[in-house]
Amino acid sequence: MAEDRIGRASLFLASGTIVSRVLGFLKTLLLAAVIGAAGAGTNAFAAANQLPNTIYVVVAGGVLSAVLVPLIVRSAANPDGGVAYLNKIVTLGFVVLGGAAILATLLTPLLTMLVGSRMSPGVFALAVAFGYWCLPQIFFYGMYSLLGEVLNAKRVFGPFTWVPVLNNLVALAGLGAFALIFGTDPDGDRWAAGDWTGGMIALLAGSATLGVAAQALILFWFWKRAGLSYRPDFRWRGVGLRSTATMAGWTFGMLLLTTIAGFVETSIAGVSAENSTEASIYALQTAWLIFMLPHSVITVSIATAYFTRMSEHAAIGELDRVRADFSSAVRGVSVIVILAAAGLIVCAYPFARVFTGVEPLVWATGDVIIAYVAGLIGFSILFIVQRTFYSLGDTRTPFFFTLAQSVIFIVLALACIALPSSLVAVGIAIATTVAGTVQLIIAVVLLRRRLGGLDGRRIVESIARSVVALLMPVLAGVWLLIMLGGTDADGFALSSRVGALITMAVIAVVMTVLYFVILWVTRSPELRGFAEPILARLTRR
Structure with a gap:
């Protein structure tokens, strides 16, 4: 019964994420059509619009996700059900975020x-x-995370994943207005850096910030629907700041390391910011958006539902159940993410063609996608490992394995300076995958010691079963890619955006059907665990 609830919650979270991500891709696609996939304006806006997210993550992002949910779960045992704690912690959060x-x-x-x-x-x-218009997003990103994590801790999962839809709709409207008023520059060479007017900057960056504000403010309405209320409370004595300071401090340190690595990445990639034929900041962000699609839809949806349950089990000291939660989450995530990773690698160049028609940039962006996606499975498992440590109230250990990852990445990224400018972006993506893989190995070893085992045999058997089931779908996908011209710039798959979309759709359907049929025939317990409750529900209807 508990697994059925986790499955339903994960599906609901995934559905909201899918809609949001589809709109996010449309936003990225429209941005490329309006101001190009490379060039001065594109990369300047990409760098500026990345800043608020980066600064927010340093100030509070990880602290909220790592610390807040377990503390809210524990505060529910208070005589008032944790209401006073919520008012104090939300007020404190708003003050810190506003100041930042x-x-x-x-x-x-x-x-x-x-x-x-x-x-x-x-x-x-x-x-x-652009930065002057974008950096106020810090407050609204924080508000969205703070209010959303409270809802997640109360098992109201839907709003946190559905309200970004509003953000994307507002941003799409802003891009549409920009195109109508100022025209478009799909090749990225119409407007040099000095050609951008104050009105152009205000509309493009201002609409992006307005979208983030809308996604945050609407959560207050969902709070009321969930039976929650908020009253500002500046009496922070007794809120547990001393007891949580150490947890938050380690998380802050971990995020600071990640942010430094991010600054190094963007700075090194900026060497090609004005070149409209080489992968640079925008290409890295686009490839990362593609990389994050299956992670957000699958991993985050499943892990978010498990995280609250892990925190409940950890709060009463039931480590066996925490271990079982971890194993179930990893097996459930990996069975789908493995397919997603293979599909993205096969479709990397058609995917890149969707965002740009400049031939050298198609190949360069496709290479970056492949380099990132090679680490997708490990990245998703690492996310679950981190959340397991957080559920145990341990933010110190994640700091140290993130320190190792950051040092390795920075060293490898700095080495990319010696590469030709056309290869810098793919070098950075490879550095990300290598550093993340080392981080995962260290994290798994440390978690195994903490929990006294990880149900490793079942996890390995599950992943091996999925890999074997994937062999025929991958061969079919590669064959279709070649037949549809996905390796030839003049082929159907790469000659137009429509051809690229059709190619990806055909390959995705064939690979998915083959993969799940093979898993079903071989009686994969992970697939049946997700599919049987859905089939039973449909049968009853």
Whole structure:
């Protein structure tokens, strides 16, 4: 019964994420059509729009996800059901986030220097102008996460994954208005850095910030629907700041490491910011968006539902059940993510063609996608490992295996400076995958010691069964890619955006059907665990 509830919650979370991600891809596609997939404006906006997310993650992002849910679960045991705790912690969060947003906006030129040190003066100045409009997003990202994590802790999972749909709709409307008023530059060579006017900057970046604000503010309405209320409470004595300071401190340190690595990445990639034929900041962000699609839809949806349950089991010291939760989550995630990773690698170049028609950029972006996706399975398992540590109230251990990852990545990323500019982006993606793989190995060893085992045999058997089932679908996918011209710039798959979309759809359907039929015939317990409750429900109807 508990697995059925987890499955239903995961499916509901996944459905919201799918809609949001589809709109996110449309937004990225429209952005490329309006201002190009490379060039001065595209990369300046990409760098500036990345800054608020990065700064927010440092200030509070991981603290909220790592610390807040377990503490809210524990506060429910208070006589008032944790209401006073919620009011205090949300008020504190708003104050910290508001202060961070104001300070970051005032320091826009300095913060932009962290990601734009290798940009030309013109592109850098444009990125600063975008930054003034984008950095207030810090407060709204924080508000969204804070209010959403409270809902997750109360087992109200839907709003957190569905409200980003509103964000994307607002941003799409802003891009549409930009195209109508100022026209378009799909090749990225119409507007040089100095051609951007104040109105163009305000509309493009302002609509992006308005979308983030909308996704945050609407959560107050869902709070009321969930029976929650909020009253500002500045009496923070007794909120448990001392007891949580150590947890939050280690998480802050971990995120600071990740952010430094991110600044190094963007700074190194900025060398090609004005070249419209080489992969640069925007290409890396687009490839990462593609990489994150299956992770967000599958891993985050399943792990979010398990995280609350893990926290409940950890709160009463039932480590055996935490271990069982971990094993179930990993097996459930890997059986689907393995297919997604194989499909993305096969379709990498058609996927890149969807976002750009510039031939050299198609191949370059496809290479970056493949380099990232090679680490997708490990990245997803690592996410579950981290959440398991967080459910145990341990943020110290994740700091150390993230430290190892950050050091390895920074060393490898700096080595990419010696590469030709056309290979820098794919070098950074390879560095990300290598560093993440080492991080996963260290994290798994440490978690195994903490839990006294990880049900490793069942996990390995499950992954091996999925890999064997994937062999025939991969061969079929590669054959279809070749037949549809996915390895030839003039072929059907790469000659147009429509051809690329049709090719990906055909390959995805064939690979998915073959994979799940093979798993079903071989009686995969993970697939049947997800599918049988759904089939039973449909049969009853």
